Amino acid sequence: MLTSLELCAGAGGQALGLEKAGFKHSGLVEIDRHCCDTLRENRKKWNVIEDDLKLFKENAADYAGVDLVAGGLPCPPFSVAGKQLGALDERNLFPDALDVIDAIRPKAVMIENVRGFLDAVFEDYRLYLKSQLKKLGYETDWRLLNASDFGVPQLRPRVVIVATQTKYWDDFDWPSVKKANPKTVGETLHKMMASNGWLGADKWRERANDIAPTIVGGSKKHGGPDLGPTRAKKAWASLGVNGHTLAEEAPDSDFVGMPRLTVPMVAKLQGFPEDWKFVGRKTAAYRQVGNAFPPPVAEAVAKRLKKAIAAQKSVRVSRSRDAA
Numbered sequence: 001m002l003t004s005l006e007l008c009a010g011a012g013g014q015a016l017g018l019e020k021a022g023f024k025h026s027g028l029v030e031i032d033r034h035c036c037d038t039l040r041e042n043r044k045k046w047n048v049i050e051d052d053l054k055l056f057k058e059n060a061a062d063y064a065g066v067d068l069v070a071g072g073l074p075c076p077p078f079s080v081a082g083k084q085l086g087a088l089d090e091r092n093l094f095p096d097a098l099d100v101i102d103a104i105r106p107k108a109v110m111i112e113n114v115r116g117f118l119d120a121v122f123e124d125y126r127l128y129l130k131s132q133l134k135k136l137g138y139e140t141d142w143r144l145l146n147a148s149d150f151g152v153p154q155l156r157p158r159v160v161i162v163a164t165q166t167k168y169w170d171d172f173d174w175p176s177v178k179k180a181n182p183k184t185v186g187e188t189l190h191k192m193m194a195s196n197g198w199l200g201a202d203k204w205r206e207r208a209n210d211i212a213p214t215i216v217g218g219s220k221k222h223g224g225p226d227l228g229p230t231r232a233k234k235a236w237a238s239l240g241v242n243g244h245t246l247a248e249e250a251p252d253s254d255f256v257g258m259p260r261l262t263v264p265m266v267a268k269l270q271g272f273p274e275d276w277k278f279v280g281r282k283t284a285a286y287r288q289v290g291n292a293f294p295p296p297v298a299e300a301v302a303k304r305l306k307k308a309i310a311a312q313k314s315v316r317v318s319r320s321r322d323a324a
Contacts (some may be wrong), residue, residue: 002306005063005104007053007071007097011038011278011288013270014072014112015046017298022306026066029056029296035288037279049101052098067309068302069101070110072293098132109163110306112293115144117159117300129161139169145301147294149177152271154212156294160301164308165250171308184209185239189265193227197253204259207240212269215290225286227261246286263289271296 001024006015009028012035019025027047030036036050049056073093084262101109117126130140140163147156164172182188186208194201213235216228225244227236236243240258262268263278263285269292278285 002067002309003065003070004070005066005100005106007056007100008071008093009035009039009048010072010075011035011292012042013272013292013295014070014274014298015039015043016272016276016295017293017300018068018070018302020295020299022303023068026063029053029123032278032288034284038277038288040252041277041279053100054095057096057099060100064104066104067107068110068305069097069104069106069108070298070302071097072112072291073097094129098129098136101133101138102136105165107165107168107309108136109133109140109161110298110301111304112298113159113161115157115159118144121228128132133163137165138163139166141174143174145297147175147271147297148182148211148294150175150294150300151178151182152269152294152296153182153185153270153296154215154271156214156270158293158297160297162301162305164305168308168312171311173303173304173308182211185212185241185269188268189261192262192265192268193250193259196250197250198255198259199253200251200255204240210239212236212239215266215270223285225263227229246282248282266290267292272295 001022003026004018004023005026006018006028009015009030015025015028025046027049028039029049029051030039031050031052033050036048039046039048063178097111103173112129126142133140140161142159142161144157145160147154147158162172186205190201190205193204216232225246233243237258242258242260245260246266247262249262251259263282264274266286267276267278267289268274270289270292273293278288280288
């Protein structure tokens with residue numbers, strides 16, 4: 001089984017995807033206490049390392065030999081919702097990730113970030129990253145992937161940066177999108193909405209007849225749990241969802257009006273399994289969900305990396321047999 005080390009693991013979205021793709025986690029590095037508690041709650045055997053990446057990298061060589069270094073590095077340096085300071089932002093952890101990659105020299109790298117990473121203003125920085133990875137012996141590419149193309153009922157575009165050692169590169173292909181559209185919000189959440197006997201659940205399902213807008217509002221800077229700025233709330237309202245706050249539970253049987261989502265409902269729209277528990281109060285739990293990388297997208301890319309690595313192993317075995 002191939003192994004992985006995950007940086008900035010968050011609440012486990014990418015980690016779940018890697019697990020489903022067949023990677024065994026050697027370690028998951030995360031600084032946020034609530035996220036670490038969530039990882040430990042759901043996977044008792046995972047090696048959760050509650051540490052600052054800037055400090056962890058000093059001992060990263062202890063993990064030399066893992067096959068994949070993956071991570072969801074902080075988005076604010078490249079987000080259009082921020083100042084887009086990129087390399088000048090103190091939250092930019094790409095240099096630290098490069099230090100870890102240098103120390104470990106994995107077969108492959110997989111890093112997720114926001115679509116703003118592809119903006120023209122960051123072209124020089126993208127080329128810089130590519131050149132630094134080239135010096136370490138890696139070929140690099142990136143692509144904007146929409147979660148809805150991989151069965152997630154949400155419009156969530158994310159940039160995925162992939163690098164492999166040169167010998168594996170020709171065998172890597174980006175994953176293909178699913179042939180069918182994902183379920184609508186109504187289809188996805190109907191059972192959860194009706195769990196307390198809400199009489200209006202069937203009618204609501206018909207109104208919520210599209211996929212969800214991008215789930216936002218996971219920032220520590222911008223307060224409590226809601227479904228984003230005014231434009232996002234309007235998009236939710238068109239689906240019959242009150243996006244101003246989140247609910248503690250599904251609507252009661254006699255509820256009238258637009259229902260609010262619960263944290264588990266939002267998590268399902270992110271592609272998390274229903275049994276994945278988020279530790280912490282509502283605001284802390286929602287931030288974990290809002291910042292997550294949808295597991296099905298991570299799984300799809302990781303499977304392609306696994307296939308590329310396995311293809312080279314098959315070639316080496318074949319050559320060894322021929323030589324014998």
